Amino acid sequence: MRGNKIMKKVYVDEAHCLGCHLCEYNCAFANSGLDDMVTALKDRAIFPYIRVEGDGKISYAVSCRHCDDPICVRSCIAGAMQKREDGTVRVDKSKCVGCLTCVLVCPYGAVVPGPDGLAGKCELCLANSCGSPACVRGCPNRAIVYEER
Amino acid sequence: MRYLIIGNGVAAVSCAEAIRERDADGEITLLSEEMHPAYCRPLISYLLERKTDREKMLYRPADFYEKLRCRVEYGVRAVKIEPAAHTVTAGDGSVHPYDRLCVATGSSPFVPPIEGLAGVRARYGFLTLDDALALDEAALAGSRVLIVGAGLIGLKCAEGLHGRVKSITVCDLSDRVLSSILDIQDAKPVEEHLCAQGIELLLGDSAVSFSPGYAVMKSGIRVPFDLLVTAVGVRPNAALVREAGGECGRGITVDEAGRTSLPDVFAAGDCTESRDTSDGKQKVMALMPNACIQGRAAGIAMAGGEPVPSPLIPMNSLGLLGLHIMTAGSRPSAEEGGSEESVRTGSGLRRFFLRGNRLAGFVLIGDVTRAGIYTDLIRTGRELTEEEFAFLKKNPELRAFDVKTRRNRLGGVV
Numbered sequence: 001m002r003g004n005k006i007m008k009k010v011y012v013d014e015a016h017c018l019g020c021h022l023c024e025y026n027c028a029f030a031n032s033g034l035d036d037m038v039t040a041l042k043d044r045a046i047f048p049y050i051r052v053e054g055d056g057k058i059s060y061a062v063s064c065r066h067c068d069d070p071i072c073v074r075s076c077i078a079g080a081m082q083k084r085e086d087g088t089v090r091v092d093k094s095k096c097v098g099c100l101t102c103v104l105v106c107p108y109g110a111v112v113p114g115p116d117g118l119a120g121k122c123e124l125c126l127a128n129s130c131g132s133p134a135c136v137r138g139c140p141n142r143a144i145v146y147e148e149r
Numbered sequence: 150m151r152y153l154i155i156g157n158g159v160a161a162v163s164c165a166e167a168i169r170e171r172d173a174d175g176e177i178t179l180l181s182e183e184m185h186p187a188y189c190r191p192l193i194s195y196l197l198e199r200k201t202d203r204e205k206m207l208y209r210p211a212d213f214y215e216k217l218r219c220r221v222e223y224g225v226r227a228v229k230i231e232p233a234a235h236t237v238t239a240g241d242g243s244v245h246p247y248d249r250l251c252v253a254t255g256s257s258p259f260v261p262p263i264e265g266l267a268g269v270r271a272r273y274g275f276l277t278l279d280d281a282l283a284l285d286e287a288a289l290a291g292s293r294v295l296i297v298g299a300g301l302i303g304l305k306c307a308e309g310l311h312g313r314v315k316s317i318t319v320c321d322l323s324d325r326v327l328s329s330i331l332d333i334q335d336a337k338p339v340e341e342h343l344c345a346q347g348i349e350l351l352l353g354d355s356a357v358s359f360s361p362g363y364a365v366m367k368s369g370i371r372v373p374f375d376l377l378v379t380a381v382g383v384r385p386n387a388a389l390v391r392e393a394g395g396e397c398g399r400g401i402t403v404d405e406a407g408r409t410s411l412p413d414v415f416a417a418g419d420c421t422e423s424r425d426t427s428d429g430k431q432k433v434m435a436l437m438p439n440a441c442i443q444g445r446a447a448g449i450a451m452a453g454g455e456p457v458p459s460p461l462i463p464m465n466s467l468g469l470l471g472l473h474i475m476t477a478g479s480r481p482s483a484e485e486g487g488s489e490e491s492v493r494t495g496s497g498l499r500r501f502f503l504r505g506n507r508l509a510g511f512v513l514i515g516d517v518t519r520a521g522i523y524t525d526l527i528r529t530g531r532e533l534t535e536e537e538f539a540f541l542k543k544n545p546e547l548r549a550f551d552v553k554t555r556r557n558r559l560g561g562v563v
Contacts, residue, residue: 097200
């Protein structure tokens, strides 16, 4: 379970990020479990796992870093937050009780409570139907990359 | 190498995992007083609330111990450590030798002597799974519940029972709820929220005697009840180490690697006291994340490794019937260079406690978004410029920092 495993992660190039927030919509759609983007997003509060920060001059997006020694996993009272063999940090929603201790400890602010009150986070779209990060595929300026570093 | 762990909670399991990562062959034994595989105690209120069940609340999968190749002896209570002989004696007379020992005995409820308390038959604690199962069975739709103690445990118990019983009254000698983490100003909105949800609070007042069916309060009023829950507080189970001559304060004194003052004896979790990074003081920080971090550190050290020091601070994330409260760190006094600032956000209140130009603690009520960014500032003791803090108190975002910091934090090009 341990080890500084080289794995592909999502990185954002601040120089190329336009601050368009499309990644947030693509993320929310990919993780909505729905087939239709309009049904998933239109007139709804969205709960993306990537978040654009910025003020017009600079912008970039933040999502889970899949830390080598993840404090969210250490802190999870339910054993729901888990570091998998492939290096990804995933949340088992069937075990999560929504105590949000993970939100209290994530140094990136990358764990967010979803509409169900349970912890949600970037799982690199490996567990949803997308199969590879939707934020990367949908980034119009290729500011978001999915690679090993 | 024979590793012995007294306990089977989060600290114990984290310790066993860390040992096995470094030592494939060592013999690992856990002595579990409780008859259950490891579960995390804070989950018991969610069990009452039916947000989890006994299977889901297992801290690790059912085949965990087998896969980790460690042995658990259930129903075994350690009563004595003999540091010279390197043995632990159990209540059943069995003797358990060790090369390295980890004491992860947790804490026990403190029940104050109250007249007539021993005569209350429907009396429950709220710390262990067995406590919760007993209360779960006893709680009926018509039950009137009196909870003595408006701290974290008492209020989580109230939440767990909310909607399942006829009435819930929570009393506490303190003038406010959650007195260990909130001051009277912060406690107010929490109290209003609980009252709005139908929970009756009797603060600055507590039971002085019990008679069949009712409690008499300090103020003189009588509170009738069917079920009584005592949740006044907990104490670290430090006796084993104290009696063996190990250094203890309120809890077992440990360093960053979980070492006690006894040779080859380590300790982790709620039974210990250690240094609070936010104020440098030695204290009991009986919180689940710390139990895991300390358990791992002890396990690494026991297996001959050198654990990376991980700062420990008090921290709590507490949901109460839809209201989220988070606290972390400490509140330096004015003499210690402390100052504070408050910010109201759309749906909540943020209070920050600073020591000089470092964040020492916070209280967030209602809006807890990205609280970890603040927690990390406390844990790392990062110095903040005035501009950085002025931005951060309103926006928990990494944007407060310069691009170089962001690159370091987020990995490569940002």
